Amino acid sequence: MSEPTRGLVYKLDDRPPLKPLLLLSLQQMLLMFVAATLPAMLVREVGGSLEEASSMVALTMIAAGVGTVIQASRSRWIGSGYLCPNVCGPSYLAVSLQAAWLGGLPLMRGMIIFAGGVEMLLARMVKRLRFLFPPIVTGLTVAMVGVSVIPVSITNFFGVRFAGDSFGWGDLAVGGCALAVMTAFSIWGKKSWRMYCLLIGVGAGWALALFLEPEAWTNLARIGREPWFRFPVSDLSQVSLKFSPQLLIPFLIISITGSLKSFGNLIAAQKISQPELQELDMGPLSRGLLADGFTTAMAGAMGGMAVDTSSSNIGLAAATGAVSRRIAFCSGALFAALGFSPKLSTAISLIPSPVVGASMIFAASFMICTGLQEMLEQNFDQRKIFAVGIALIFGLGTGLVPDIFNRMPTWLKNFFAQPLSTTTILVVILYQVFHLDLLADAWRNRKR
């Protein structure tokens, strides 16, 4: 068993007592909230109003909360049964922006429903595609899920909102303090302290921010101005839909890559929650992908932004050793409820961004190491070296030298949009290509 999965405090089917359940759910929910500002950013990018932005944030939160509950359920048809929360999907941001620019928010919502439908179709096929995901491929995918969090986590950690802006000592102090407290409690804390290491770190970082940064105090005044309850839809035009054939290809591609990312997340959730499994159990993975696709389509139909499974939350579950499905039910319900309460959601949104960045770095560390460990347990031969090496180089290249890929034709650029999707697609293809001769030999031997 790998180190990050050792010593689960609350196993998959355990029922944590009420107090730990609430605290652990709150902790998961805080991390889910990290991406909750994405819909607001998207609406602002395309010149939408403040009302549209707050409505879209609320609707996306409700969809993500409900999706988290569906994902943790274990029905015959849908839901992986794992703690694998949904958040507003950063993978979909670029194409959602493209759709919103072209035909406004109704077009974006329509195309999100299409993307969700594609993912649901893929979920039906995934059981038959198990041969595409040997441990070395899944390990790399899980590691890259952690890597994909790096840009958002680093920019938040340093408190830098816009490209080209300066570094601030105050933000470094706040982020550094939060990260130091989280890691210290995770490494040296006793069982109960270790479980709540993220909550304690957030508290410490926030307290330091209130001491160092006057903005943190003035922001608190905003909480008082918000109502306790507001229904997020005030006008039926907020849920109107449009479709465009022009966007089918970009949304098809992003839904395939988004599905691969969710597949990676579900694999990670399975490995963390059921370390006793010797090989992948494709049933829960397929039902989990179906739940993810359904939730994405539901988010679009409700008037929200696309949702996605959250790598950071799975990392947090690994870090705390609390993987019980009950935590997913509770945190999902809390997150959905927050969508109806502007006062509470504003309060959580005021967590200083360096603290948010620290939380993401903390969680992503587990994802990256879990994936690497999975990969390095394999014996590397020439075929595996080149499959992994080439995929990794091109995948990381999309993040390190993005200008090269920006000049590609649009249809090709969609495949090289981000490190995670590029690496995953390439490693799956290359692994099969480099093993074609072995497959052919096996086929010939079978015929003889």
Place this chain on the structure above:
Amino acid sequence: MPDIPVRKRLRTLTTALAAAAAVVAAVAAWRARPQGTAPNLDVYDYRDTRKLVALTARAAAAIEAEGEDAFERFRRRPEAWSLGENSYLYVYDFDNVNLYHGGYPEFRGRNLTSMTDLLGKHPGPLIVDQIENHHDLNPHGWVHYLWVPPGALNGVWKASCNFPVTFPDGRRGYVGCGFDYPHQEREFYRIVVDEAAELISREGNAALDLIKSPAGPFVIHDSRVFVILGDGTTIIDPGLDLKESRNLLSYRDESGNRPLAMLAGRLEEEDRAWVVMRSRDSRGERAEKKGIYGRKAVLNGREVIVGAICPLPRPAWMG
């Protein structure tokens, strides 16, 4: 010495190191905090700009309290009165005689009224005009011009923030600080458009030549203030000087939207508005988001739209 387990010693050492690092960082941040009467910084997107305004306000407060003795403090700890390379304080009287210059000390005592940049802008008189006559629209005295950073050959755009000061002996002047290659704040474009709209409403056609002139305050970076009629006919075109007018309401951006038509529509209900559009970046490689700020003004009895196109900040995590 008692026999303390290695693990416990390591834990104590690490905790002590972490605590020491946190204290050092906290002290550094505390020392770097803004001091004095803080101006309203909420209008700026970038932290760099907020720091610059706060620094200039702090310098103004120091001069008002200590007079020219403050210059000695500026000289003694230049790093405390700068935001890094090519960012420094300068102080002039209202006749543009230099009293202190952190970048070019040899300027001291010289009258720089007649100095111009490559476009013909007179930075000194522009600053005095902004401070004296436009404080309501431009409270932090922003002026934009081309400037040669110390040690460089060619001119680069500079945005400088300027505050009026009254010395303890009653003399008046201004203190400023600028940065080269400034971030293009939305506030900068709001200021030039609002001032142009006011000028048009006050002076009519006579304002148009000044608005068009690269030597005036209304051309900054790659943008100049444009003026169009409600039906889109140009009076001052944002990109060309044509003998004939062209109609801008039909302009489509990279996404196929008609941003100026949207702006005209918004201005039928509001006095001022922002719309966003997408156009090619400076290298022509990809579409980037830009904003158009516009507001209504009256030119010779006719309602016109005065506006400017500005780049908008890009979220850091988007790279």
